[in-house]
Amino acid sequence: MKAYLHRRYRFSASHRLHSDQMSEEENRATYGKCNNPHGHGHNYVLEVTVSGQVDPNGMICNLVDLDGCVQREVVTLFDLENLNNRPEFANSVPTTENLCTVIYDILKRKFSAAHLERVRLEETMKNSFEISS
């Protein structure tokens, strides 16, 4: 029987939203406070949803495997880092949309024990972004 499992993780990182393709004025107009040259930070909450048949052990997948993969492949990359300095954002602006996409692509490649349904990323209590398969 197919079920969906949701797991939440946390990491904190800083970023500055700034595009080299825009003028200083355009950057300020587009990104507002987020364009502050010194950057600012968030406590991100990452919600990963996987799906699959429930096996005889009562599991969609072993949580230890999922936790290990997300921790190793995602959380350690970004936790307590400046996202602008990360190679993933060498050519893109570290908006939460782009961060969500990067995380989805990593997990799609690295986690195979269950089907990756959705990656949802909360930037604040008010803002969240999600990508579904």
Added chain:
Amino acid sequence: MLYLTRKAEFAASHYYHNPELSPEENRRLFGKCNNPNGHGHNYVLEVTVKGEVDPRSGFVVDLKQLKEIMNHEVLDAMDHRFLNKEVPEFSSRIPTTENLAIAIWNRLAPKLTTARLHRVRVYENHDLFVDFYGESS
């Protein structure tokens, strides 16, 4: 079509053990959750039903009736219980959150008459929850 969700909380204990596996395999697979003395959670249950709004009552479902079904089928059976020992479904199945969502679905679905069950969501804690949409999903 309209969807209505009702929440309930219950506290229960459980442990994970597959009798077909060796003690070592059980420990490796389930880790701390294999402790036979059990451990507990404050589960949060979200039951979502769907249906058309009754033009006379303005209801998708009689909330009092839904609450009574949830109380009777889930809370009376599972609140402050040891799931492995006191809930019959788990004499042959491991009471993981996945199986708990399926068991709750199977208890509620036949009891609902006016609205149909859409989703059972069970939070084991704030950071881990399971959705089940029925066998046909």
